[in-house]
Amino acid sequence: MRFSLTVEQAEFRDAVGELLAKECPLAAVRAAWEAPPGSLDRHVWRRLDEMGVQAMLLPEARGGLGLDECALVPVLEQTGRCALPHPIVETAMVAAPLGVTGFVATDLGGRFVPCAADADVLLLRADPTLRAYRPDEVEIVAVTTVDRARRAATVTAVGEGTLVTDDPADIAAAELRGALGTAAQLVGLSRRMLDLTVAHVTQRHQFGVPVGSFQAVKHHAANALTRIEFAAPVVLRAAYSLASRAPTAGRDVSMAKALASDAAAMTGRTALQCHGAMGYTVEHDLHLLMKRTWALTRAWGDRAHHAEVVATALEGER
Template identity: 50%
Template sequence: MDFALTEDQVALRDTVRELLAAQCPPDVVRAAWPAGEPAALDGLWDALATMGVFGAAVPEEAGGLGLDETDLVPLLEEFGYAAVPLPVAETATVVAPLLAAAGDQRLPAVLSGATRVALAGADRLVPYGARADLVLVLTDTQARLVAPEPEPVLPTVDGSRALTRLSDATGELVTDDPELVSSARHRAELATSAQLVGLGRRMLDLTVEYVGQRRQFGVPIGSFQAVKHHLADALLRIEIAAPAVHAAGWALARRRPSRATDVSMAVVLASEAAQDVARAAIQCHGAIGYTVEYDLHLYAKRTWALAAGCDVDAHLDRLAGALDLKEEPA
């Protein structure tokens, strides 16, 4: 039994963390919003490509780093922590490994960053669709790559995601190997969960810093028990979700029989934890947390956007099925 990060995992995570601290500060996330300057994102994309992040979970012989889902989770948390406004998590976790497994010729261009691929979610909604050259669509049985028509950017809670809706999801078949498709779907769920853990950490860090400085009644508001208890609970939620997400990554990497339910657990815990942390963070900030000038909203809105795609009900169904629980007929 051993559930510690290896030295290599810590080193890679720290490298990514430093890169994102420099290349993806709140200003860059803001630049991704409609009124911003999206060219500011190019440097971030190129830096991540150069570091080899897109090929992290691609075998070395296919030009990647040869890592697995266990190694990816700490990186995904960092992508969430920084609210990276590009389909980085999707590329590294879903797109590149799938193209590699399917032997798709477009892999090298994806790894180099030359081709940007977004991942379609439910209802053909495509986060970062307006910034992508191609869109990967996962159905129950197939993975297809679509060269999207120019679509309007949809008004959405998280304007940094340049969300579009695919009008035509036909594209061309990448694979209909059920194993590859189901792995890709599980990986997408893992990516969302791990980013939500990272987002939770970011919102909590911002809040801890703020309540330590903001003074009312002559003292920092962080000295009040009511505030402390909110934040202690927020930390607990994150600390409980994080190991479950990492364990889900391990279960996918090892192809454990329980992997589908492990991922479902991760989704339920992480999405609800991050949403609770968002609420606590906004509440403990007071009015400043309810502005767009302060940075907190960037991370809270990403949280809500990711959580919206989680379909917790479906995961509870999956878990109930695995536990052999029977619902009374409606």
Template identity: 35%
Template sequence: MDFTFTDDELAFREAISRFLMTEAAPEALREIWETDSGRSPDLRNKMAEQGLTALSIPESAGGLEMGDVVWSLMTQELGYYGIPDSLSDTAYVAAGLISNLPDTVAEKATWLEQICDGSLRVAVGHPVNPLVADAHMADLILLANGDEVHAVPRAKIEVEHNPSIDSSRRLMRVMWETDSSTLVAAGDEGRKLWQQTLDRGALSAAGQLLGLAQRMLDLSVDYAAQRKQFGKPIGSFQAVKHHLADVAGKIEFAKPVLYRAAYSLQQGDSDASMHVSQARLACGEAALLAGRHGIQVHGAMGYTWEVDLQMFMKRSWALESSWGDRIFHKSRVSDFVLAEGAALGPGQTFGRS
């Protein structure tokens, strides 16, 4: 079996990376953070022009109809460049939920078309997240009331800003009243949609954490090559090399776990939720280690506003509690592993016996 990415997938990732390298330099990000909204409509429109908002949209609505595996690559790029925009919440998490709504929802096709062209910003208020990212700018907010899924227009909610250690995040506490006119799914159907949404959100967070880990490692390597002590670059000292090598190892071990989870989710595997939690844990551990060792390499100056490391380190800390914290995901993995007759061992990889 061939588990490598296609040339088209890798080429698309490379094109997005080159685009974000130009449009989302750290200096530009700092300027965006200091605006009232903390968001750049211009950057969002440019990302839509690059096709990012169309990735998950069905071809019938003008999209590219790509799956979770491609998003496991794209979210790494969003994390690597610290994009101050909940793009994946709209274009991946919300788009997936809306695509799976019953066809009886009259606005479904319109919403998908508007996400595709970048004109609709959607925020997702899953019960696992007490705060909703970017609700202050969203045109539509998907909210839960038990197993019910409600699509609520911005005019029907009130928001209260909640500060974050990460200046790029805009977290809101949402107040709203349930209304039958906003109900789009309920019962078993609603429960299934929220479960799928949780898995997509956790997979998105995992991909961003892995991208953040790689960026923090790259910054630490560059700094270690330039900073000198006793007349030598600190990167030549064995202790520093070991720190950076430990991070590189964590990242490389986390990648296949992320891709396995994306493949499992895309194929509708019955164990997809467990695989997603594995990926969330592995990528989170890589990001935490990258931040900790990055600070040790940079010294105390790594916390300061002028140094780029702090931007990505704080974002990784904030994402750690998004779409389920470590206790939540460890519980999902342990429930699977400790279950009677659990399908464990290399013979179960990708369903092979």
């Protein structure tokens, strides 16, 4: 079985990547750290909406593109590469298949809700259901986290909201899509951190030669690349499992999230070490990527949780 992209999927991914490279530089991510609650710049969000990214999983009958996870996951990798400070996973991967559209924030990924004060709609657990709330139906308390571009908050419902689903299978599927979308973003983050590192060690000279020519530096970079290239196809496999409603979808998504988290964590450490002292300064763009990595490896289930899911699934298959 092959999990390579079709020509159309690759072309759309590349088009989104080109847009994000132009419209969402890391300076825009840094600006999101300082923007007041409710004042996140949506310029790039509108451009993505014009391309149909937020509605890729929405049926054509409802104005969407009617695509599946195999098409969306490569696009989400590009949003991870630029550390997009908008809830694209929550909106495109989680909410849209449930029929919830707009700029969506949700608590399905954890206790802290990214972009809560900026959202048009808040998709929240109201056990045993999921309900959609207007901003005036919730109380939002901002919290300080390691990645301030995620603009996290705690959210408490004070209104009735609107029932989205009371089907446990729908909720479980939404959680899987959120974990998979986050895994895709972690792969993108890993690739960007490695690219920054390679550029740095190529330009940085010591003893009259680029530090990237040193064997130890080459080994660090090669090890990081190996982790990334091992995780990336597993993420695509999990996308296929969700799209095809495979019985192993839960196991496959957990494997993808665990391996993508491992790859991002190792690549971040490698990047920091290879950048030397400058890598420790908050002024360097590497910090924006590393801190996003730290946040996403813990969102939608941490590595320990997903490793346990995989182990339990494999034990049941014996």
